[in-house]
Amino acid sequence: MDDIFYRLPKAFIFVTLLVSAEAAWTPCSSTPNVSPKPGDPALPSLPPSFQTRIEANILDANYSLSAVEYVDDENNRAALRMWRNGIESDVYFDYDNNQIFSVVENTCTVSNLTGDANTVIFGGGGAAGGIPHVYSTAGVLHFAKELGETYMGSATLVRGLKANHWQTCMYWPVVRANFTLDYYFSVPGWNNSAGTPSVPLRAEVTGVYTIVNGVTQQFHHIYDYIDFRTTPPDDPSVYETPAGISCPGRKKVRDMPKLKSKYYYREEIISPGGQQIQQADVWYDFDWQLLRYDSRPLDISPPYNNLNPYTEIHDYNTGVAYAMDKLIKNCTIMPIENGTWDSAYNSSRQFLHMRSPASLFFLDDSYAYSGQRKARGIDCDVYTSTRSDFSDGLNVFEMYFLREDWSAMDNIGFDTDTPDIPIRLTITGAGDFGFTVIYELYDFDQETPDIQTAFDISNCYNDLEKIDFRITFPSKAGNLLAEYRTIFIDQAILLIASLSGGLSPLRITHTEVHWDDNNVYMVGTLLDKAPPIAKYIKSPSKVAPFKNAQTLQGVTDPYSCAEQCDSVDTFTCNSFDICAGKQVCTLSKDYNSDGAKLSDSLECDHYTRVVGGRVDKEIALNDAWIVLTDQVVKGTFQVTLNLDDGSKQVLKGSDITSDVLRNPNRVASKTALQHFSGQANKQVNGFDDLILTQVSVDDCANECLGEIIFTCQSFEYCYDTGYCIMSHTHPDERPDLIIASDHCDLYTRSYMAKFTETPGTTVLSSSDTIYQNINSDNQCARLCVDYNEFDCKSFDYCPNINTCFLGKKHVFDVPKSNIKEDPQCNHYSRNYADDFKLKAHKEIALRDNRVIEGVSAEQCAKMCVEEESFSCASFDYCGNMTECRLSDAAMSDVGQVTIQASTFCEVYIRSYYPDGSVYTKPTASGYSSGAMGGLGFAMLVLGALLAVGIYVAIGKYQGKSLDSMTISFKNMENSD
């Protein structure tokens, strides 16, 4: 009897039936289909859903229990919570799947709904056949008309309330029981909390049942229904088995989702006991055997030694961990620890391996479906397992997966929607351990993590341990890479990694791909191998005796011994002992991770390989470089792209160079920007007179200014490789050739800096040189600078008629009457001081070739430039007496020039010719205006007309007869 009681704690009616009572009972006869007498009140009709409190008084056994019952007909669910003698028993009815879960003291048992005694109170039962469902309240309360009820009057008081009373005489075949059932309902007209005309108040059962043939027992119990309401709670958790409890044998509505082999997620690790949240990011790639974990240390301990956020990358190809401080950006290369959460021992506990996609979350067959619950307001399918492999003692694991009818639009990668998304994992220590850890999982994306950004260990290597390279693939298929860029890079990395017996894919980093019409370029950085010592876990003061496959003398430190172990060819060395004092290094084929097998030693240390399986003999940086270049040169470096349409595109590397500069400063200095105007991510097709490599953007600008073979009018600076591509063509002439570039910036020679603008003004000068169809003041400035029929000192530019007038005279040199207002045009006069570098509070001692007084610094600069009797290389300008001292002293005159401090003077050192090329002091005497490109322009010579008059003429004929005289820029031929 005790046994039965134990097994069925949930079934209080049934339980009470098992207990005999002394009270006398007169059997009644079952009265099926009795017809109500005329005038009897009709049965109350009740809503299908309700909640009520129940007090059950089991008179024959001297106890009471209380209960709450929820019936939600709309959602086809119900639950019952009971308290008896301080113990709670809960019953959950899963009508969809015909099962009942009863939970007593954190233990859940599953039974069939059909035929279960609990259905007696909730209705149903096997007799009806088919899948049972929640019965109406009338059914639930066994107010079943088919059993026949007799109205017994309304005078009765229940708890002081006036009640209608019905009686039924029943036979219950399951336990062969005969009993009377008395029902009491509140009389209509008596208001109640539910707001319905009549609510049940009480049921009373009195009867006898058969234990075994011939042995009967009597019973008597009273159920009081209190606080009957027609609105069951909405909260789904009321109807679901509680979190942290698994119900073995529960039917699976959905097989537990399987995780893919690659994923990324972000998590919050919540420790309610510790009142703490820890955040972490995880990138996981089982195929590539890589894992990255970003977090913040909980305490100060090696390798971090501070509380800065860190990135830790585990490479299970080699057993090496890269620990990086995200703020200081330093790195420690070390073995993967044996206690790390992402690793597991092999069965004989000798070496580590990476946990599989599922086992990272401890997912396996032991999980039972636990129904649907909400996590963060999201509907989830929950799977539960009780297991002992997480900590000492039993723990309940609950994994929440996004319900199948939900979708998650992630913001990562190609796939818009990741199915089977884990939402939450909770781990609860069962029994006395009582702790809870909640892993809230966010942004779960089951795609290949971007190896480039996710697994970047380049901070762990210095510049000598890296080779930057660029591989050229002659191919016109570059545009395909707009779509297949990541795939191409991944393929190329895998290809490089597979060369020469295998490099870890981590060693190919910072890869980029770009292309032009004829080539695809891959730029990347090759890293050195990890130090061999980082592949072995140290057991200090231990040795593995009698395990010597090879003994090496004269080895003094563990690094060299590890190097030996890692590179030995004749066998696979999996552990070694190093006895530094004796200078003995002993290599062994065995793993000896289990410290118990090792002997103590005063002067030796034992090291054992972190990972098992195939051991890749990683080659060092220079060897890897040789192998890679060899493959490219031989034409065997081929990347195959499998396209969506089923076709293949093979890209064959033709050329490889390490002549690149990675991550140079992309931002040009102010000085460079004085001479060039920059356009980010632009390039010009076919503008490549000269290519320099491994230079900075400022060096490129200087090279362009100093170029003497051709006049460098523009350059492209490729900030991924440090390539500097110079051209004699000015992009303003061919704006149509400018295209977007994903790796280069375009710098166009700017001539405007050489002029000072006076807006709304023209200056009459005796020049007849006029250009039409000039699109910008910069173009006009360039014409002025490059003009060599006379020394162009200024120009007027009228944007409304796209016309450019070159001037022979500087604004300093014309009479005031020649300066006119003209709102449509602007005047520009040459700055000379900009061609000089200024050193304040200095003067050049005793080298004055000519001294002029009463001029401005700008005028002084002009005089220096125009000086013909000697090559003026610098001047002093002393502000207190407006004195200008021209000098042929150049800074290159090493040893002959003394610069000394001065309170009022400044030294201007000549740096550029008027055409912008770099000033070099001529060795012979005589003035050179620098390299002038031949002007490929036709010129419109209209004779000595006043500029004002020309405006009128052009305005009048614009678009008509003057068209025949239209001048346009054309590509200058390269000339010297």
Ligand SMILES: *[C@@H]1O[C@H](CO)[C@@H](O)[C@H](O)[C@H]1NC(C)=O
């Ligand atoms: C429940 O009933 C089904 C048949 O209806 C039977 O196959 C199953 O074994 C039963 N389960 C339990 C726990 O009694």
Ligand SMILES: *[C@@H]1O[C@H](CO)[C@@H](O)[C@H](O)[C@H]1NC(C)=O
């Ligand atoms: C119940 O009543 C039936 C007749 O209606 C009778 O045959 C049976 O013996 C009774 N059982 C008990 C336990 O009194």
Ligand SMILES: *[C@@H]1O[C@H](CO)[C@@H](O)[C@H](O)[C@H]1NC(C)=O
């Ligand atoms: C970074 O440098 C600090 C200070 O030298 C050191 O304590 C710490 O261990 C280093 N961190 C890593 C991850 O190497």
